[in-house]
Amino acid sequence: MKYITTRGWFLLLSASFLLCSHVVRVYTQKSEGALTVVENTDDKGGEGEVVAEDEEVVTVEDEDLEVVQPTEEWQTLKPGQTVPAGSHVRLNLQTGEREVRLGEEKLKYWTQEHRETDESKSSFNFDELKRAMKKMKEELNLESLASRFRPLEELKKDMAELDLLMETDVQILRRLLDQMNSTNTTTEQRLSILLELEYLVHQVDNAQTLCSMGGLPLILDGLNSSDFRLQESSAFVLGSALSTNPVVQVKAVENGALQTLLTTLATAESVSVKKKVLFALASLLRHFPFAQRHFVTHGGLQILSELFKADGGGVLRTRIVTMLYDMISEKELISQAGLDSVQDPSHEERVHQYSQVSLQGELLEKGWCSMVPQLLQSAEHDYREKALRALLAMAPVCLDQYRSNAALAGSLHSLRLQYQEIIQSEMILGEESGYFTELVELIDALQVKMQ
Known part of the structure; x- marks a missing residue:
């Protein structure tokens, strides 16, 4: 041990x-x-x-310590x-x-180059650093530096003025309507105002505010203008404000918008104006049986019939047929909803109002059963689709005329062959043909009804 x-x-x-x-x-x-x-x-x-x-x-942060490079x-x-x-x-x-x-x-990474570099470094102390910072401050011209910036009070004043210029949508609508109502406003200025209004009324609240401020009469006055540009822009603003906005739809009917639109549609010469008026008319009638009943009783189908016959390009025809199809489908959906055991309290009233719209009877009387098939002659697949859907919706009242119409049967047969070839070609190429398959199904359904 x-x-x-x-x-x-x-x-x-x-x-x-x-x-x-x-x-x-x-x-x-x-x-x-x-x-x-x-x-x-x-x-x-x-x-x-x-x-x-x-x-x-x-290391300790001491002002007088000398840094040793190891x-x-x-x-x-x-x-x-x-x-x-x-x-x-x-x-x-x-x-x-x-x-x-x-x-x-x-x-591990120490080299001769590092040694020489570190040996060349001199030590420093914080007194020298303080003296250097003090010298830099003395060299700065503080007065010239301050002159480059604005006083704080002046900046606050400018910011306050900017806040006053921040307008809400309501304030903008009021300003635009005041300018529209002024007699000193030029046509170009009115067009610019209508463009701004069309952007604003896409919001439901803004469209209703426009009505409460009395803006609807000003817009309807634009439809009566002799300048087609004002007519087109006014119809565009009205259609945008009416879209999916029941409050504005009611206000528009109360202000006579339906009659103004039908008059403009019958008298306007520009196709662009008619397109925008049809847009506004469709927005007014959508899901509004009261307006649909007045449309039928005030000759609306007759005006559309004349417009359909005069249109050679098919653009207006397609819009008209689509609007008719929507009106027929709405009534049919309301009838189907009546079969449900659970219904909302307002359902009976809606069924009653739609029952007063005798649309299909007027379609038969005004010759629409023979006019709509003409749209199948268009080269546009979309136009044909709209026509097929409308023909199926009108079948309950037009079936007898369909069966006697040889041109309709021939059109359906040729279209079916054409779409079958397209479907086969797309299947060979590995492409989807769902859209054309749907068109063939519409043709088949109509042919079955016509048998």
Whole structure:
């Protein structure tokens, strides 16, 4: 058994004392390094020498500390010196001095070029940095710098004025209607106003606000204008305001919009005006049986019939047929909904109002059973689709005329062959033919009814 000599006890106690002192110093400086005791194997330390190593050192921000740039060799740190973060620092327990060298990670990439660069760097202190900053402030001309910016009070005043210019939609509508009602407003200005209104009335609330401000009469006056541009723009604004907006639909009927639209449709010469008027008329009649009944009783189908016959391109014909199909489908859907056991309280009233719209009887009387098939002669597939759907919807009252119409039977037969060929070609090419398959199904359904 080996015993520890008196000298050994003395060395052990000394090491413990120095180690505790270093721990207190490290924590006092708020260092986050991990302190370990290792056996020094360097030539400087000697065999068996005990040293304390600090794996990571956080330097203290002291104005008078000199920064020591570590190298790959151990250097002794003097009082008042500090090292960069990440340096490898140890406490020599034999001499009581701190020593520093590069951290392990940096030491791997240490080269002669790094040595020369770091040796050329000089130390600095915070007094010099303070003096340099003070000099920079003195060199700055603060008066000239302030002259580049506006005073805060002036900026606040400008911001307040900008806030006054922020208009709500209601304020914009009021301003536009006032300009529209002014006798000094030119035609070009009115066109610009109508363009802005059309954008605004797409919102349901804005369209209703337009009515409450008395804007509908101004729009209807534009339909009576001699300038076709004002007629077209006014009809566009009216149609946009009426779309899916029951409140505006009621207000429009109360202001005589239906009669104004029918008159404009009968007298306008421009096709573009007629297209926009048909858009406004369809928006007014949609899901509004009261307006549909007045449309039929006030000769609306007769006006559409004359327009259909005069249209050679098919654009107006398609719009007319689509509008008629929508009106027939609405009434049919209401009738089907009446078979449900659960109904809303207003259902009976809607059924009653739709029952007063004698649309299909008027279609038969006004010759629509022979006019709609003419749309099948169009080269546009979309036009043909609209015609087929309308013919199916009109079949309950037009079936006898369909059967006696040889041109209709021939058109259906040729169209079916044409679409069958298209479907086969697309199947060979691996393309989808769902749209043309649907057209063939419509033709088949109509042919079955005609048998």
